[in-house]
Amino acid sequence: MSDLIGILESSLRIASPLIFAAMGGLLCERSGVIQIGLEGLMIVGGFAAAVGALQTGSAAAGLAAAALAGVVFGYVYAELSVRFRANQIVAGTGMNFLAMGLVPFLSKVLYENTGTTPSLPLEQRLSWHWAVVLALGIVAGVAWMIRSTPVGLWIRFAGEHPAALESAGISPRRVRMRSVIAGSALAAMGGAVLSIGLASAYSRNMVAGRGFMALTALIFGKWRAWPALGACLLFGLAEGLQVRFQSGAIPVQLMQVLPYALTLVVLAGFVGRARAPQALGRQD
Amino acid sequence: MNKMSSPRWGLLAVCAIFGTLSQAMAAPIRVGLVLDKGGKDDKSFNAAAFHGAQDAQQKLGIQLKVVEATDDNAFEAMHRALAQKQFDLVIGVGISQGDAVKKVAAAFPDRRFALVDAEVSAPNVRSLLFQEHEGSFLMGVAAAMASRSGKVGFIGGMEIPLIKRFEMGYQAGVRHVNPKIEVLSSYVGVTSEAWNNPPKGKELALSQYGRGVDVIFAAAGASNLGLFDAAEEKQKFAIGSDSNQNWIKPGRVLTSMLKRVDVAVFNAIELAAQGRFEGGIIRHGLGDQGVDAAVDANNDKILTREIRTRLESVKKQILAGKIQVPDYYQQRK
Structure with missing residues (x-):
């Protein structure tokens, strides 16, 4: 019994940064902007949170610092992809590389090393219970906003049929800019959960592909909030089971490809149809 | 064309003269650390290598350049670049640099290379190897004696033979003390990202502690930090590796398996500085304290005198050949 609880707790912990990043990605992509830069956002968010928490001694301030870093990064990406109409895959990849280079540089300036922050004491870390509660709250908030508020309607129209939005007198580009910035802040908070919640510092390359995993969860969840949450929890469970039953009957490697294999199955259309927002990646 | 080239040749000649002059005058050797x-x-591991090189910089006045790879494909380019830039000694740290050093050393036979953890047989390469299984055996002895629950754990970084060698030595050490103690082992992953994943290291540790383990030995690079966080939260014991990690969580880190990469790197640099560098395979073990158990003020209270005396006697028995420590490398052959 305690074993089961252990596995579930572990799965929730593993899923929580993914949930933040997937919701961030959802806001961007539903407005019609491809967000391949989740990985980079988690990197800057994780680093900013660790620095913020170290400076102020408070986990909440760390989380706020991450959101702020996400806003700055998201703004740059929004300028590139929405205003200047750069290819979104290329710009997003560029943001990922920028994050990978910027963090070692900043930590060199701040701490004389190449991408690791000093460790936080136990009481200044974000408890994982809070991280999970916050993640679930954000899912509920995003789902409600997209479905039932005017802003959500604009975001959906910007992603599906920008011309209609424009004819209603609302600029789809402005909606996209704001949506990308808000989404980036959420994704960066996912990095914060990783660095000051699940670990005690930001350490080099610690995001380790979780941004791409969140993007996968978003697509697996067909760009909808609750199903994307389900996908994150499923990935968390796969990893949680792997942590517990490693060296058992099922090879580790098989467990690790499971999330990606499942997503391919979904994209191939075996589990209903996955339909991306119509105007996703289109420059108009 | 000819008119253009003559001033250039002049410039080159001046550069060449200055180059030889500066080399003849200063002559501190140039060392590149990858x-x-x-x-x-x-x-942990890389920190040890870095400290050895830094020590050499301070004591021997060498010129040191440190580069870090961000992915496995960068190693060859880095070694090649350092060799081309007239570095006298290029040191590769880590088993995944073996192929890169092999290729680059063959292409630059007049440059000298040192390589930690991997074996390359070439006259200009000094391979620095460690008897990890012996050190891990000591950790097994310490873990088994400190455990009250009868269960101890092992967390490896990337699942490769090198880390299996740690695991096998550790298990043998545990059984040497008490064959009834159960050893759980987990690995962070199967790619080189496993060395940099503290959150996953922590999950594995929490899972093992949750199943009744009370001492965990980790050989997982930077992922070790996750184990220490978990040990602090759950008030259990952890054992570090490669560098002395006792200071990271004083009172929770029972001991660390020292792998004196720092000493080996320092020695290689010193030999090169004295012009006595030789290629070959150098094995560091318990005998020359290349591997050892870390004892300092941070674990003074938790590593009991009983454990320490036992460790000393086990060390003597291994060196005398009375205890045979199983070696994963040998068993595979």
Whole structure:
């Protein structure tokens, strides 16, 4: 019994940064902007949170610092992809590389090393219970906003049929800019959960592909909030089971490809149809 | 064309003269250190190599350049670049640099290379190897004696033969003390990202502690930090590796398996500085304290005198050949 609880707790912990990043990605992509830069956002968010928490001694301030870093990064990406109409895959990849280079540089300036922050004491870390509660709250908030508020309607129209939005007198580009910035802040908070919640510092390359995993969860969840949450929890469970039953009957490697294999199955259309927002990646 | 080239030749000649002059005058040797993905702040394996090189810089006045790889494909380019830039000694740190050093050393036979953890047989390469299984055996002895629950754990970084060698030595050490103690083992992953994943290291540790383990030995690079966080939260014991990690969580880190990469790197640099560098395969073990158990003020209270005396006697018995420590490398052959 305690074993089961252990596995579930572990799965929730593993899923929580993914949930933040997937919701961030959802806001961007539903407005019609491809967000391949989740990985980079988690990197800057994780680093900013660790620095913020170290400076102020408070986990909440760390989380706020991450959101702020996400806003700055998201703004740059929004300028590139929405205003200047750069290819979104290329710009997003560029943001990922920028994050990978910027963090070692900043930590060199701040701490004389190449991408690791000093460790936080136990009481200044974000408890994982809070991280999970916050993640679930954000899912509920995003789902409600997209479905039932005017802003959500604009975001959906910007992603599906920008011309209609424009004819209603609302600029789809402005909606996209704001949506990308808000989404980036959420994704960066996912990095914060990783660095000051699940670990005690930001350490080099610690995001380790979780941004791409969140993007996968978003697509697996067909760009909808609750199903994307389900996908994150499923990935968390796969990893949680792997942590517990490693060296058992099922090879580790098989467990690790499971999330990606499942997503391919979904994209191939075996589990209903996955339909991306119509105007996703289109420059108009 | 000819008119253009004559001033250039002049410039080149001036450069060449200055080059030879500066070399003849200063002559501190130039050392390039290529670190693995963990980076110099992993507080473990790479940190040890970096400290050795830094020590050499201070004591021997060498010129040191440290580079870190961000992915496994960068190693060859880095070694090649350092060799081309007239570095006298290029040091590769980590098993994944073996192929890169092999290729580059063959292409630059007049440059000298040192390589930690991997074996390359070439006259200009000094391979620095460690008897990890012996050190891990000591950790097994310490863990088994400190455990009250009858269960101890092992967490490896990337699942490769090198880390299996740690695991096998550790298990043998545990059984040497008490064959009834159960050993759980887990690995962070199967790619080199496993060295940099503290959150996953922590999950594995929490899972093992949750199943009744009370001492865990980790050989997982920067992922070790996750184990220490978990040990602090759950008030259990952890054992570090490569560098002395006792200071990271004083009172929770029972001991660390020292792997004196720092000493080996320092020695290689010193030999090169004295012009006595030789290629070959150098094995560091218990005998020359290349591997050892870390004892300092941070674990003074938790590593009991009983454990320490036992460790000393086990060391003597291994060196005398009375205890045979199983070696994963040998068993595979």
